[in-house]
Amino acid sequence: MNAMRGSARKLAETVWGTGSGRTRVGYLGPPGTFSEEAARRYDPRAHHVPFRDIESVVRAAEEEKIDEALVPLENSTEGPVTRTTDLLVHRTDLRIRREVVLPIHLCLVTEGGVDFDEIRVVYSHPQAIAQCREYLARRLPKAETVASLSTVSAVEDMRVFGPGTAAISSMRAAKVRHAFVREGRIEDVAGNRTRFVVLAPRDHEPTGKDKTSICFDFAADGPGTLYQALGELANRRINMLKIESRPEKSSLGRYIFLIDFEGHRTDPFVGEALDRIRERASSFKILGSYPKALDPAP
Amino acid sequence: MNAMRGSARKLAETVWGTGSGRTRVGYLGPPGTFSEEAARRYDPRAHHVPFRDIESVVRAAEEEKIDEALVPLENSTEGPVTRTTDLLVHRTDLRIRREVVLPIHLCLVTEGGVDFDEIRVVYSHPQAIAQCREYLARRLPKAETVASLSTVSAVEDMRVFGPGTAAISSMRAAKVRHAFVREGRIEDVAGNRTRFVVLAPRDHEPTGKDKTSICFDFAADGPGTLYQALGELANRRINMLKIESRPEKSSLGRYIFLIDFEGHRTDPFVGEALDRIRERASSFKILGSYPKALDPAP
Numbered sequence: 001m002n003a004m005r006g007s008a009r010k011l012a013e014t015v016w017g018t019g020s021g022r023t024r025v026g027y028l029g030p031p032g033t034f035s036e037e038a039a040r041r042y043d044p045r046a047h048h049v050p051f052r053d054i055e056s057v058v059r060a061a062e063e064e065k066i067d068e069a070l071v072p073l074e075n076s077t078e079g080p081v082t083r084t085t086d087l088l089v090h091r092t093d094l095r096i097r098r099e100v101v102l103p104i105h106l107c108l109v110t111e112g113g114v115d116f117d118e119i120r121v122v123y124s125h126p127q128a129i130a131q132c133r134e135y136l137a138r139r140l141p142k143a144e145t146v147a148s149l150s151t152v153s154a155v156e157d158m159r160v161f162g163p164g165t166a167a168i169s170s171m172r173a174a175k176v177r178h179a180f181v182r183e184g185r186i187e188d189v190a191g192n193r194t195r196f197v198v199l200a201p202r203d204h205e206p207t208g209k210d211k212t213s214i215c216f217d218f219a220a221d222g223p224g225t226l227y228q229a230l231g232e233l234a235n236r237r238i239n240m241l242k243i244e245s246r247p248e249k250s251s252l253g254r255y256i257f258l259i260d261f262e263g264h265r266t267d268p269f270v271g272e273a274l275d276r277i278r279e280r281a282s283s284f285k286i287l288g289s290y291p292k293a294l295d296p297a298p
Numbered sequence: 299m300n301a302m303r304g305s306a307r308k309l310a311e312t313v314w315g316t317g318s319g320r321t322r323v324g325y326l327g328p329p330g331t332f333s334e335e336a337a338r339r340y341d342p343r344a345h346h347v348p349f350r351d352i353e354s355v356v357r358a359a360e361e362e363k364i365d366e367a368l369v370p371l372e373n374s375t376e377g378p379v380t381r382t383t384d385l386l387v388h389r390t391d392l393r394i395r396r397e398v399v400l401p402i403h404l405c406l407v408t409e410g411g412v413d414f415d416e417i418r419v420v421y422s423h424p425q426a427i428a429q430c431r432e433y434l435a436r437r438l439p440k441a442e443t444v445a446s447l448s449t450v451s452a453v454e455d456m457r458v459f460g461p462g463t464a465a466i467s468s469m470r471a472a473k474v475r476h477a478f479v480r481e482g483r484i485e486d487v488a489g490n491r492t493r494f495v496v497l498a499p500r501d502h503e504p505t506g507k508d509k510t511s512i513c514f515d516f517a518a519d520g521p522g523t524l525y526q527a528l529g530e531l532a533n534r535r536i537n538m539l540k541i542e543s544r545p546e547k548s549s550l551g552r553y554i555f556l557i558d559f560e561g562h563r564t565d566p567f568v569g570e571a572l573d574r575i576r577e578r579a580s581s582f583k584i585l586g587s588y589p590k591a592l593d594p595a596p
Contacts (some may be wrong), residue, residue, distance in 0.1 A: 027516045053431070064579050066420075126423060126447050133351070147445035226541070227525070227532035234525035243524070255540075 006259055012064040022047045025198070026066040032152040038102045038196040039070045040172075054083045060279065061199055074195040079236035084197070085246070088287050089215050089256060095203035096213055096288030104192040105131055106151070108139075109179040110166045111159060116182075119143050123154040132168055134188040140166070141155040155179045155294060179221035195293075203288035206264040209239060212276065217248055219255045219282035226298065232276040233261055236269045264289040301464045315360040319536045323496070324364040330450040330471035336400045336494040337368045338470075354389055359497055364575060369379065372493040382495070383544070386585050387513050387554060394500035394511055394586030395463040400488040404430055404449070406437075407477040412478075417441050419459065421452040422466035424464045430466055432486040439462070454466050493591075501563075501586035509539060512572065515546055515554045517580035524555060530574040531559055531586040534567045562587040 029034040029050025039048045046068075051057040054071050061069035071084045072166060088096075106128055110119070122129070123141045129145045131138070136143065143166070148154035151169040155177040158167035167179065174181045204210070218225045225229055228247075232241055242260040265269040265286055278284045323341055326333040327348020337346045344366075349355040352369050359367035369382045388567075404426055408417070420434065420441050421425070427434070427443045434441065441464070449467040453475040457466035465477065472479045502508070510545035516523045524543075531538055540558040561568040563584055576582040 058543045125445070129447070130351075145447070147423070147447040147451075149443070149445040151429070153445075224532040224535075226538060227528045230525045230528060235520040237522075238578075240524060243541055243555075257541075 003267045010129055014280065020230075023068065024066040025070055026051050026060050027070045028054060028057060028072065030150075030152055031070050032155075032170065032176035033150065033171075034102060034170060034194060035070060036105060037172045037177065038072075038100045038194070039171065041102065042098065042100045042196075042198060043072060054081075054087065058087050058199060058252060060093065061094055061201075062092060066199075067116060067200065069094065069199040070100065070196050071295050072194055073099075073197045076264045078184055082246075085258065088199075089258070089285065091288065092199070092268045094201060095286075096200040097200040097204050098198040098290050099293045100196040100198065100209075101293045102194050102196065104187070105171065105185050106187045107171055107174060107184045108135075108166055108186050109155060109158070109169055109174045110182055111163075112180060114163065114166075116140060117281060118165040119166045121146055121160075122166045123148045123157040125149070125151050128154070128168045131187045131192070135186045139183075140185075144239065152177070152224070197288075198290075204290040205263075206266055206289070207291045209292050210264040210289050211260055211262055211292045212265050212270060212274075213258070213260050213287040214277070214285065215256055215258045215287060216277060216281035216284040217254060218280065225280065229277045229280055231274040233239050233259075236273050238273055239264055262292070304402050305338045305454040311484075321366065322364040323366045323368055324349050324358050325368045326352060326355060326370065328450055330453075330468065330474035330522075331368060331448065332400060332402060332468060332470075332492060333368060333494065335468065335470045336370075336398045336492070339400065340368060340396065340398045340494075340496060341358035343581040352379075352385065356497060359392055359499075360390060362499075365391055365498065367392065367497040368398065368494050369497065370492055371495045372399075373417070380544075383540055383556065385511060386497075387556070387583065390440050390497070392497040392499060392585075395498040395500065395502050395507075396496040396588050397591045398494040398496065399583045399591045402485070402495065403469065403483050403490055404466050404485045405469055405472060405479045405482040406433075406464055406484050407453060407456070407467055409460075410478060412464075413472045414438060416462050417446055418465045420464045420466060420468050421446045421455040421459075423447070423449050423452065426452070426466045429485045429487070429490070437484075452473070471530040475567065493560065495586075496588075499570050504564055504587070505589045507590050508587050509558055509560055509590045510563050510568060511556070511558050511571075511573070511585035512583065513554055513585060514582040515552060516578065523578065527555075527575045527578055530571040531557075532535045536561055536568060536571055 023043060023046040024041050024047040026049045027039040031050055031287050049066055057069040057071055060066045072081045073084050119140055120143055122140060122145050126147050138255045148157045152173045154167040155169050155173055158165045239262040245255045248254040248256050265271060265274060321341060321344040323337050323344040324347045325337040329348055347364055355367040355369055358364045359456045371382050417438055418441055420438060424445050426449050446455045450471045452465040453467050453471055456463045498580050537560040539560060542556045543553045546552040546554050
């Protein structure tokens with residue numbers, strides 16, 4: 001049986017320092033998660049430290065037990081990332097220092113070379129199962145699906161329950177857990193990717209190819225407030241990359257806006273626009289300026 | 299063991315017509331899900347028909363096997379609702395006819411009056427487990443958590459594995475499965491709610507307290523395009539309620555914007571603004587006009 005509590009205890013015992021002087025990058029564990037994959041892609045030579053939840057990764061970076069916290073921000077297959085946004089907006093003074101975009105692929109793994117006809121049960125996280133529904137109907141029409149706590153623990157569950165079982169996991173989880181990859185890229189819809197951000201006490205210096213993330217809300221509602229704020233960007237030819245509104249929990253009917261746009265907060269035009277938006281806003285926060293991630297090879 | 303495939307088959311066998319002349323409202327099953335709770339709250343007297351996934355509910359409404367499809371749109375605990383948005387934006391001609399906002403509460407259930415000290419295993423959907431992590435650490439520090447495919451199948455898993463087990467489910471799932479509710483509202487963070495929409499061939503006639511949902515994108519990027527579109531709303535004093543951008547899958551770097559605002563598409567000012575936005579947009583779709591849901595009692 002997979003025990004979240006058990007593995008959480010293991011993660012908490014991770015030794016902090018390595019004495020090697022390498023950067024310590026915390027991520028949402030255990031080893032084998034897409035978060036670990038993103039951390040390895042981000043900085044292959046860093047010391048990668050697993051944590052049991054997003055709050056713990058962020059807290060460790062605040063307490064300087066690690067140098068950087070890599071956390072999922074959008075479209076994750078590993079749980080609700082509204083947690084990350086809430087932390088960024090309301091609870092932490094850490095800034096976004098980098099972003100990492102990871103293509104999300106799933107694969108079918110087994111213990112040995114079992115025949116597909118003999119596979120009776122497939123384990124995975126319910127969301128991964130949902131993402132491979134058409135594949136399972138086509139390739140394993142007789143297998144039943146059983147939930148696991150994650151795409152990593154699915155590999156353990158498969159092993160515990162023995163012959164006639166398979167799991168849906170990532171390539172990385174299969175490798176970490178020494179399972180046999182039978183088919184890759186089995187997700188029904190291609191192009192799924194998760195955006196991670198790397199949080200640290202300071203954001204990134206300008207590189208010339210940067211983006212900036214901010215959030216703000218308005219005390220006075222009125223139809224035009226957001227429109228005027230966006231005008232401060234548009235009038236300076238600053239290209240908006242993303243916009244999102246979400247309800248402010250503490251006050252019904254009020255919204256927080258999250259905006260990403262091109263440029264660094266130290267660029268003169270950007271700084272000017274930020275000052276104007278700050279003047280209009282009731283609360284305002286720069287989440288960070290950082291290099292724009294290239295769209296990854298699939 | 300919980301069998302997604304097994305229960306999917308059961309759902310598909312549901313008899314379509316009831317012969318009673320009642321409205322047939324399809325929802326994401328099985329009975330006991332938050333979707334069923336929303337469907338019952340929306341129209342208590344309707345015939346509620348469970349489906350195995352969001353695509354199937356929508357297809358049944360398109361084929362007029364049901365009158366209305368109730369599907370989760372935002373902040374669900376029952377899987378990724380980007381599926382609903384994708385269907386609305388790209389794949390269906392159904393319109394949003396109503397919205398339903400449901401407060402999401404979780405409870406701890408057991409088979410009988412077992413002592414908390416004797417509970418060794420707690421079953422639930424990984425997302426529900428994550429939402430009750432602090433509660434579990436406080437009340438059941440010695441129990442291990444095991445994944446189920448849903449908060450409904452968690453109750454079945456608890457039953458199959460017998461004494462010393464508990465499940466995290468909704469009140470409705472506990473009732474449907476005749477389990478014993480030990481503690482209610484055990485979620486760590488209050489105020490969680492899911493927004494559902496009711497899809498039908500036609501949207502709703504004006505009521506005077508309406509909102510309208512649209513989506514659009516632009517062929518020409520440029521900083522000001524969205525700003526100008528929002529200006530069409532702001533200049534007519536139309537109050538925006540929500541805005542979201544999401545990457546257009548087929549074309550990297552292009553975005554689709556989803557906007558909710560106050561008013562009905564047949565209101566003269568609204569109609570005018572929509573015409574102006576449509577002229578500027580490369581693609582444009584009215585998802586529907588419908589009565590604004592009141593914020594629910596918690």
